[in-house]
Amino acid sequence: xxxxxxxxxxxxxxxxxxxxxxxxxxxxxxxxxxxxxxxxxxxxxxxxxxxxxxxxxxxxxxxxxxxxxxxxxxxxxxxxxxxxxxxxxxxxxxxxxxxxxxxxxxxxxxxxxxxxxxxxxxxxxxxxxxxxxxxxxxxxxxxxxxxxxxxxxxxxxxxxxxxxxxxxxxxxxxxxxxxxxxxxxxxxx
Amino acid sequence: xxxxxxxxxxxxxxxxxxxxxxxxxxxxxxxxxxxxxxxxxxxxxxxxxxxxxxxxxxxxxxxxxxxxxxxxxxxxxxxxxxxxxxxxxxxxxxxxxxxxxxxxxxxxxxxxxxxxxxxxxxxxxxxxxxxxxxxxxxxxxxxxxxxxxxxxxxxxxxxxxxxxxxxxxxxxxxxxxxxxxxxxxxxxx
DNA sequence: CACAGTATGTACTAATTGGTACAATTGATC
DNA sequence: GATCAATTGTACCAATTAGTACATACTGTG
Numbered sequence: 001x002x003x004x005x006x007x008x009x010x011x012x013x014x015x016x017x018x019x020x021x022x023x024x025x026x027x028x029x030x031x032x033x034x035x036x037x038x039x040x041x042x043x044x045x046x047x048x049x050x051x052x053x054x055x056x057x058x059x060x061x062x063x064x065x066x067x068x069x070x071x072x073x074x075x076x077x078x079x080x081x082x083x084x085x086x087x088x089x090x091x092x093x094x095x096x097x098x099x100x101x102x103x104x105x106x107x108x109x110x111x112x113x114x115x116x117x118x119x120x121x122x123x124x125x126x127x128x129x130x131x132x133x134x135x136x137x138x139x140x141x142x143x144x145x146x147x148x149x150x151x152x153x154x155x156x157x158x159x160x161x162x163x164x165x166x167x168x169x170x171x172x173x174x175x176x177x178x179x180x181x182x183x184x185x186x187x188x189x
Numbered sequence: 190x191x192x193x194x195x196x197x198x199x200x201x202x203x204x205x206x207x208x209x210x211x212x213x214x215x216x217x218x219x220x221x222x223x224x225x226x227x228x229x230x231x232x233x234x235x236x237x238x239x240x241x242x243x244x245x246x247x248x249x250x251x252x253x254x255x256x257x258x259x260x261x262x263x264x265x266x267x268x269x270x271x272x273x274x275x276x277x278x279x280x281x282x283x284x285x286x287x288x289x290x291x292x293x294x295x296x297x298x299x300x301x302x303x304x305x306x307x308x309x310x311x312x313x314x315x316x317x318x319x320x321x322x323x324x325x326x327x328x329x330x331x332x333x334x335x336x337x338x339x340x341x342x343x344x345x346x347x348x349x350x351x352x353x354x355x356x357x358x359x360x361x362x363x364x365x366x367x368x369x370x371x372x373x374x375x376x377x378x
Numbered sequence: 379c380a381c382a383g384t385a386t387g388t389a390c391t392a393a394t395t396g397g398t399a400c401a402a403t404t405g406a407t408c
Numbered sequence: 409g410a411t412c413a414a415t416t417g418t419a420c421c422a423a424t425t426a427g428t429a430c431a432t433a434c435t436g437t438g
Contacts, residue, residue, distance in 0.1 A: 006385080006386090021300065022214075022299075022300055023212065023214055023298075023299040023300065024215075025211075025212055025214035025215035026213075026214035026299065026300060028424080028425065028426085029425075029426060029427085030424075030425080038386090039385095039386055039387050039388085040386090040387080040388090040426095040427080040428090041385070041386040041387055041388085041430095042385060042386055042387090044426095044427070044428080045384080045385060045386075046385090050426065050427070051426080101298050102298075104354075105298065105350045106295075106298040106299065108350045108351075108353045108354040109212075109290050109291075109294065109295040109298060109349070109350060109353060110211075110212045110215065110295065111210065111211055111212065111215060113353050113354065120354050121354055121355060121356065123354070124351055124354040124355055125354075125355060128351075128355075147363075147367065150351070150360065150363070150364070151344070151364070151367065153347070153351060154344055154347035154348050154350070154351050154364060155340070155343055155344060155347055156347070157346070157347040157350040157351065158342070158343035158344055158345065158346040158347025158348070158350070159343050159347070160298070161294045161297045161298060161343070161346040161347070161350075162297075162313055162317075162339070162342060162343050162346065164297045164298060164302050165293075165297040165302065165309045165310055165312070165313040165314075166310060166313055166314060166317075167310065171339065174336075174339070175339070175340070175343060178336065178340065195415080195416090217394080217395065217396080218394095218395075218396060218397085219394075219395085227416085228415095228416055228417050228418085229396095229397080229398090229416090229417080229418090230400095230415070230416040230417055230418085231415065231416055231417090232416095233397075233398080234414080234415065234416075235415095239396065239397070240396075
C-alpha cells in the first residue's frame with residue numbers, strides 16, 4: 001500500500017512548519033499526518049521517539065540553517081559590516097517579514113523551554129555571542145558590543161511577537177531597519 | 190461533598206498561572222483541576238464555555254491589571270517621566286524580573302493569536318499608543334515617540350524570550366535599564 | 379529478475395481529552 | 409432552623425490522543 005517513498009529530511013522540513021503554526025502541544029499526530037501527508041508508519045519509522053524526537057530534529061535543522069547562513073558569517077566574514085547586513089537580510093527572508101514565527105522563541109516561552117533547554121539556550125547564546133564578536137571585529141568596544149548584540153537579538157524576537165499581534169509586517173521591517181542602524185552606527189561611543 | 194466554596198475571581202488568578210506555565214494547548218482540564226484545586230463542577234459552573242472562556246477571563250484580568258497599573262498612568266499622570274519610571278517598575282515586578290512569561294506574548298506566537306485576536310491586539314496596541322502619547326507629552330516629536338514606544342514594547346517582549354532561554358534574570362533587568370534610558374534621554378533628537 | 383532493507387498503510391491498544399448530568403453540600407438570609 | 413440559590417464531587421460520555429504491531433509494497437543493488 002505504500003505509495004510514495006519519502007525521506008526523513010523532507011519530513012523534518014514539513015514538521016518545522018507544522019510546529020511553527022500549531023505549537024508543540026497543539027501539534028497532535030493527526031495534525032502531523034494531515035499536514036505532512038505521512039502516515040504513522042513513516043513517522044514512527046523516522047522518529048521512533050515520537051513527537052519529542054520530531055521536535056528535536058526540527059530544532060537541529062533550524063540550528064544548522066542559522067549556523068550556515070547567519071552565525072558562521074558573523075564569525076568568519078572578513079567584512080564585519082557586510083556580515084551584519086547579511087544577517088538582517090537572511091532574518092527578514094527567513095521570518096517572512098514577520099509573518100512567520102520563530103519556533104525557538106515560541107519554545108522559549110512555553111514549557112518546551114525545559115524539555116529542549118539545550119537547543120533553545122544554544123541557539124540564542126551563539127547568536128548573541130557571534131554577533132558580539134562581529135561587532136568587536138567591526139571596531140566596537142567590548143561592553144558596547146555585548147549590549148548591542150543582546151539588544152538586537154531581543155529586538156528581533158520582540159518584533160516577531162508584536163508583528164503577529166498587531167498584524168502588520170510593517171512593524172517587523174521597521175524594527176529590523178532600526179536595529180541595523182543601531183548596529184552599524186559608527187559615529188557614536 | 191463540596192468542601193470549600195470558591196469565587197470566580199480566585200479561579201481566574203490561579204488559571205492565569207496555569208496558562209502561563211503550560212501554555213493554552215498544554216493546559217488540560219486535569220492540569221487545571223490539579224493546580225487550581227477546583228473540580229470540573231466548579232470549573233464549568235464558572236466558565237460554561239470551557240477552556241476558551243477561561244482563557245478569555247484570564248486575558249481580561251491581565252488587560253485590566255495593565256490598564257490600571259501601566260496604561261492609565263501613561264495617559265493620565267501629569268508627570269510623564271514619572272509615568273514611564275512607574276511603567277518599568279510595574280513591568281519588572283509583574284514579570285518577576287523575567288522569570289515569569291507574558292501570556293499575551295506567548296499567545297501571540299501561537300495559534301491562540303487567531304482565537305483571541307481581539308484581546309492580544311488590544312493589549313499591545315494600547316500599550317504602544319499610550320506610551321507614545323506619554324512620550325509626546327514628555328516633549329518628544331511625534332515620529333520619534335512612535336518609534337521609541339514601539340521599540341520599548343518590543344524590547345520587553347524580546348527580553349522575556351531571551352531571559353527564559355539563557356536563564357538569567359540579569360538579561361531582563363539589563364534590558365529594562367537600557368530601554369528606560371533610551372526613553373528618558375532628553376538630550377538627543 | 380531476485381533479493382534485501384527501507385517505507386508505508388491499517389488495525390489495534392490503553393489512556394486521556396473536553397464536556398455533560400446530576401445529586402449532594404454548602405452558606406447566607408429570613 | 410428552614411429555605412434556596414450557589415457551589416461542588418462523581419460518574420459518565422464520545423472523541424481523540426500517542427504509540428505498537430505487522431503485513432505489504434516499494435526501491436536500489438547486484
